[in-house]
Amino acid sequence: VTSQLQDSLRARLGPGGVLAGDDVGQRYEADATRQQPLRPPFVVRPSSTEELSFVLRACHEVAQPVAVQGGLTGLCGGATPHAGEIAISLERLSGVEGIDPASMTMTVRAGTPLEKVQEAAAAAGFLFPLDLGARGSCTIGGNISTNAGGNEVIRYGMARALVLGLEAVLADGTVVSSMNRMLKNNAGFDLKQLFIGTEGTLGIITRAVLRIFPAPLSAQTAMCSAADLAHVIRLLQHLRRRLAGGLSSFEVMWPDYVDFISARIEGLRVPFAADGSLFVLIEHEGTQPDSDPAMFEAVLGDALQEGIIRDAAIARSEREAAEFWRLRDGIGDVHREIARAAHFDISVPLGSLQAMIDAVKGDLAANFGDGVTQLTFGHLGDGNLHLVALSDPADQERVFELVYTRVGEFDGSISAEHGIGTVKRRYLHLSRSASEIELMRRLKKTLDPKAILNPGRVIP
Amino acid sequence: VTSQLQDSLRARLGPGGVLAGDDVGQRYEADATRQQPLRPPFVVRPSSTEELSFVLRACHEVAQPVAVQGGLTGLCGGATPHAGEIAISLERLSGVEGIDPASMTMTVRAGTPLEKVQEAAAAAGFLFPLDLGARGSCTIGGNISTNAGGNEVIRYGMARALVLGLEAVLADGTVVSSMNRMLKNNAGFDLKQLFIGTEGTLGIITRAVLRIFPAPLSAQTAMCSAADLAHVIRLLQHLRRRLAGGLSSFEVMWPDYVDFISARIEGLRVPFAADGSLFVLIEHEGTQPDSDPAMFEAVLGDALQEGIIRDAAIARSEREAAEFWRLRDGIGDVHREIARAAHFDISVPLGSLQAMIDAVKGDLAANFGDGVTQLTFGHLGDGNLHLVALSDPADQERVFELVYTRVGEFDGSISAEHGIGTVKRRYLHLSRSASEIELMRRLKKTLDPKAILNPGRVIP
Numbered sequence: 001v002t003s004q005l006q007d008s009l010r011a012r013l014g015p016g017g018v019l020a021g022d023d024v025g026q027r028y029e030a031d032a033t034r035q036q037p038l039r040p041p042f043v044v045r046p047s048s049t050e051e052l053s054f055v056l057r058a059c060h061e062v063a064q065p066v067a068v069q070g071g072l073t074g075l076c077g078g079a080t081p082h083a084g085e086i087a088i089s090l091e092r093l094s095g096v097e098g099i100d101p102a103s104m105t106m107t108v109r110a111g112t113p114l115e116k117v118q119e120a121a122a123a124a125g126f127l128f129p130l131d132l133g134a135r136g137s138c139t140i141g142g143n144i145s146t147n148a149g150g151n152e153v154i155r156y157g158m159a160r161a162l163v164l165g166l167e168a169v170l171a172d173g174t175v176v177s178s179m180n181r182m183l184k185n186n187a188g189f190d191l192k193q194l195f196i197g198t199e200g201t202l203g204i205i206t207r208a209v210l211r212i213f214p215a216p217l218s219a220q221t222a223m224c225s226a227a228d229l230a231h232v233i234r235l236l237q238h239l240r241r242r243l244a245g246g247l248s249s250f251e252v253m254w255p256d257y258v259d260f261i262s263a264r265i266e267g268l269r270v271p272f273a274a275d276g277s278l279f280v281l282i283e284h285e286g287t288q289p290d291s292d293p294a295m296f297e298a299v300l301g302d303a304l305q306e307g308i309i310r311d312a313a314i315a316r317s318e319r320e321a322a323e324f325w326r327l328r329d330g331i332g333d334v335h336r337e338i339a340r341a342a343h344f345d346i347s348v349p350l351g352s353l354q355a356m357i358d359a360v361k362g363d364l365a366a367n368f369g370d371g372v373t374q375l376t377f378g379h380l381g382d383g384n385l386h387l388v389a390l391s392d393p394a395d396q397e398r399v400f401e402l403v404y405t406r407v408g409e410f411d412g413s414i415s416a417e418h419g420i421g422t423v424k425r426r427y428l429h430l431s432r433s434a435s436e437i438e439l440m441r442r443l444k445k446t447l448d449p450k451a452i453l454n455p456g457r458v459i460p
Numbered sequence: 461v462t463s464q465l466q467d468s469l470r471a472r473l474g475p476g477g478v479l480a481g482d483d484v485g486q487r488y489e490a491d492a493t494r495q496q497p498l499r500p501p502f503v504v505r506p507s508s509t510e511e512l513s514f515v516l517r518a519c520h521e522v523a524q525p526v527a528v529q530g531g532l533t534g535l536c537g538g539a540t541p542h543a544g545e546i547a548i549s550l551e552r553l554s555g556v557e558g559i560d561p562a563s564m565t566m567t568v569r570a571g572t573p574l575e576k577v578q579e580a581a582a583a584a585g586f587l588f589p590l591d592l593g594a595r596g597s598c599t600i601g602g603n604i605s606t607n608a609g610g611n612e613v614i615r616y617g618m619a620r621a622l623v624l625g626l627e628a629v630l631a632d633g634t635v636v637s638s639m640n641r642m643l644k645n646n647a648g649f650d651l652k653q654l655f656i657g658t659e660g661t662l663g664i665i666t667r668a669v670l671r672i673f674p675a676p677l678s679a680q681t682a683m684c685s686a687a688d689l690a691h692v693i694r695l696l697q698h699l700r701r702r703l704a705g706g707l708s709s710f711e712v713m714w715p716d717y718v719d720f721i722s723a724r725i726e727g728l729r730v731p732f733a734a735d736g737s738l739f740v741l742i743e744h745e746g747t748q749p750d751s752d753p754a755m756f757e758a759v760l761g762d763a764l765q766e767g768i769i770r771d772a773a774i775a776r777s778e779r780e781a782a783e784f785w786r787l788r789d790g791i792g793d794v795h796r797e798i799a800r801a802a803h804f805d806i807s808v809p810l811g812s813l814q815a816m817i818d819a820v821k822g823d824l825a826a827n828f829g830d831g832v833t834q835l836t837f838g839h840l841g842d843g844n845l846h847l848v849a850l851s852d853p854a855d856q857e858r859v860f861e862l863v864y865t866r867v868g869e870f871d872g873s874i875s876a877e878h879g880i881g882t883v884k885r886r887y888l889h890l891s892r893s894a895s896e897i898e899l900m901r902r903l904k905k906t907l908d909p910k911a912i913l914n915p916g917r918v919i920p
Contacts, residue, residue: 184877349642419646
């Protein structure tokens with residue numbers, strides 16, 4: 001069947017449309033986890049919605065399962081092919097179709113790298129605010145299908161909030177085009193929601209209408225230190241009140257993180273003594289270049305005076321701002337040392353966060369003594385915590401179970417922004433109820449009755 | 461069957477839980493359209509999620525269709541009972557369960573009036589920003605199930621953007637509880653999207669977790685005049701760039717609207733001569749009470765200087781701001797005169813709006829001469845246009861068809877914020893494709909196989 005299918009797809013898509021044998025490069029074997037890589041028998045690369053529709057119709061007919069691939073930068077194994085699957089790559093369905101300054105929207109194809117989207121918006125004088133480390137390789141289709149988060153969620157929301165219209169192809173090849181360009185549209189069900197954050201299990205995204213924004217006219221950066229998480233939360237509320245939507249980053253780093261990173265990155269200057277404080281990296285985007293710096297300083301001055309923070313350092317130059325960000329981004333520079341650690345991307349209601357962290361610390365100490373170094377940091381403005389636990393690889397499964405169980409107990413999420421894929425599937429029941437998972441199954445069965453789209457992902 | 465069902469529901473819910481006969485007041489007969497009112501044989505009023513689950517399980521068993529009712533303020537006939545339907549009112553499933561200042565969320569029951577939600581947020585020092593004229597009667601469950609818009613969408617988004625978690629009961633009585641309190645949660649499908657804006661056709665919302673915000677620290681109001689729509693769009697872009705997220709209202713009124721309203725409301729002062737200009741009502745919410753007024757004046761001053769606007773008047777007091785709003789809200793004061801007019805709630809990409817308006821004017825003139833007075837106004841910051849066409853009631857069907865056909869031609873929406881209900885169902889195909897409508901049908905069949913939840917609403 002597979003070879004007949006390959007022939008018919010090659011006939012329709014042309015030679016560049018199908019890669020087989022040695023032409024299937026290593027990049028198609030796994031996502032960024034590089035766990036259990038597998039070379040698919042062939043890779044289909046449609047260059048239009050119509051071609052993808054043809055491909056899926058053909059696969060559906062013979063019940064051929066497919067692994068959907070964008071930039072392969074995912075962290076949950078979702079795009080890694082399973083045995084028996086062919087790969088569909090969106091890499092040739094790429095490009096920015098247009099920008100509409102009046103409605104402040106842009107129309108893009110799914111395979112366009114995020115950075116190209118950002119650049120096209122900037123060239124037209126606008127900002128597309130979704131941003132993450134993988135910007136050069138990840139694709140906008142992948143960003144949308146995983147509802148990507150990133151650095152400016154507190155100001156602009158997740159990918160979901162930035163999508164006005166969407167086109168997707170269903171498992172049977174049906175094209176569902178909902179390329180809405182209006183902020184307000186209540187004409188029937190909002191079908192695009194089916195394809196945002198469902199990781200390619202209900203349909204394959206082909207095109208999108210995105211919101212773009214005027215570029216900010218000023219930017220301020222500061223590092224603060226606070227005695228404990230309760231004070232950090234007070235700081236967040238103070239800034240939300242005094243900076244409103246202008247607060248664009250609120251990154252918190254616990255002492256364990258600060259000590260680990262600053263000891264390992266040469267020449268990194270930390271603005272305060274490490275006295276057990278939590279560090280908070282703050283960014284503000286404003287519209288008043290003349291008065292914003294003084295305003296920002298006054299807001300932080302009030303936080304000092306009211307005893308909310310211990311210390312504050314405002315970046316006086318872009319170079320200084322970049323220096324502050326080096327501490328936060330330093331986690332990327334130590335990737336070799338933490339490659340085999342257990343990485344967590346969780347969220348918990350802020351009021352329960354300290355109790356959850358304490359419980360996890362207690363669990364790890366009780367099970368492994370002091371053998372597990374922890375690095376605690378996160379986009380705390382939106383409740384998202386990253387935790388790295390450097391444990392003996394043999395203990396890793398147990399570490400995952402302990403942490404995710406606590407996350408569930410505190411009504412948190414086992415995946416704040418990375419998704420579920422295959423890697424977190426077995427833990428989904430700790431964050432979602434049986435009736436929720438059953439409803440996910442029902443939707444999957446309705447939209448993909450033969451289970452050919454990314455089977456075995458997300459749903460346990 | 462109906463009487464047996466009534467008995468069993470009364471036994472479970474107690475006497476206040478079921479109203480029958482003369483106890484069924486007029487209010488349960490129709491929504492705010494008051495079109496084709498019908499008294500249902502009885503009204504079920506569950507006071508808990510468990511009671512509603514029992515009610516739906518019982519209805520599902522005997523395939524008893526139900527009309528779902530919140531505050532009955534809808535404008536599309538959705539909550540008006542059809543022949544053979546009983547009504548389920550959420551009015552006893554009411555109350556604010558709690559406010560969490562740390563995560564800036566509040567938890568509410570579906571039957572809580574919007575105004576009570578706003579008041580509870582305000583009492584805790586926060587703002588719940590969804591706001592519309594019916595605030596005293598409409599319920600938060602109705603707001604969410606219709607994805608309500610209102611006056612501050614440009615700043616805070618539609619109801620969808622304000623909901624973090626949701627609990628709903630499916631047609632068969634299954635409770636799906638997704639009461640998430642985090643801004644970021646990508647653990648599996650975002651099931652709440654199934655129930656937001658689907659007008660009670662896929663499930664009945666029982667509880668919600670809402671986002672709340674710090675109350676703004678300053679507010680500025682101005683009225684501007686501009687030569688034409690192209691200049692109004694330039695003004696919008698100017699304000700978006702210079703005020704960013706602080707721009708909270710951008711209400712546009714065409715000369716036809718201004719003339720009609722100002723001639724009919726006694727003592728209404730219009731700040732500029734009616735010289736064929738479009739009027740724009742602007743509100744800004746800020747965080748710097750000391751400097752915001754001067755900043756706002758400078759931003760409008762620049763718009764004058766750059767020739768974007770003809771004139772501007774800044775409200776110097778709350779009384780003056782209220783005076784400006786009287787012109788915009790005046791449409792509510794002339795409701796008797798326009799009661800039998802054709803009312804439109806449409807959205808069109810801003811770049812096509814003038815062409816669409818011109819085409820509609822041409823169509824109406826060609827068909828009815830100058831017999832159709834038009835009032836044109838809208839929340840233009842989000843592309844939403846309200847149009848009132850005062851035609852001979854005998855021509856009304858034809859007027860609807862002409863306008864909606866043009867809306868479809870210009871890729872617009874036949875319902876920006878009011879929903880579809882029964883009233884706009886027959887026009888849905890002008891805004892949505894056959895494959896989109898087919899997918900809506902498929903979802904409906906999956907979640908409500910016996911078609912007992914608001915049957916005949918939304919889907920043609």
